Amino acid sequence: MTETSTGARSRRSLLKTGGVLAGTLFIPDLAAASFRMANPAPAPRTPEAYLPPKAFAQPITSPRVVRPDLMRRAMASLDAHSSHGITRDRFAIADFAAPSNERRFHIVDLTNGHSTSFLVAHGSGSDPAHTGWLQRFSNEQGSNASSEGAFRTDDYYYGQHGRSQRLVGLDSTNNNALDRAIVVHAAWYSNPDMIAKHGMLGRSQGCFAVGDDDLARVFDRLGPNRMIFAAKI
Secondary structure (H helix, E strand, O other): OHHHHHHHHHHHHHHHHHHHHHHHHHHHHHHHHHHHHHOOOOOOOOHHHHOOHHHHOOOOOOOOOOOHHHHHHHHHHHHHOHHHOOOOOEEEEEEOOOOOOOOOEEEEEOOOOOEEEEOOEOEHHHOOOOOOOOOOOOOOOOOOOOOOEEEEEEEEEEEOOEEEEEEEEOOOOOOOOOOOOOEEEEOHHHOHHHHHHHOOOOOEOOOEEEOOOOHHHHHHHHOOOOEEEEEOO
16 A cells, blocks of 8 residues: 555656756747747848948949039030140049048049049148048139149150149139149159048148049140130039
8 A cells, every 4th residue: 555655646746857958858849939029030141231331322423433413514615625735534533522441533534434533632721620521622822722624734854753744724713823832743742642641631732633643644644735614613
């Protein structure tokens, strides 16, 4: 009797323990299912989602495309100055509405529509606080500012900044360019590493200063008797 009673209690204890264990085994699955329902898996992220926010900023210029309104203004200026002996196969446009950390000096080939863009500095008098943005133009002697309007490229010479190209101002807004020695030249402060270090280029005294490594390509594409059109629109 004792043995039987003990065996029965043991069997009941075993069944009870087994039920508890079985319940314990099912609890993680139920909990996981509940968690999945309450916390659905996030949608897959697109490649763009891994880019830093600044990658989505839209620059005002494109290294391959000149803004249409600026292009129209430059073409009108080219037509207006056709009597100045300007060769019409290509010209340059300085888009001074863009900051100096963008490639805003566009040399446009009018025979095929292609353009090549370079960094270019503006004058310190056009940006006294050195913000990287051109604030104003000037045609005055000693202003150290950039001038707006159409320029005709002239001869090459070697001066303070090495090989340079003289410019003749064709408008009332830049007709002092020759006397002010506003030219195209290379400068260390127009090199790309300035942007990496300071977020902008340095400033010229009103000249179109390009990077050291870009000067030869600019001169090869530009040459004498072509137009440079500078504007902020």
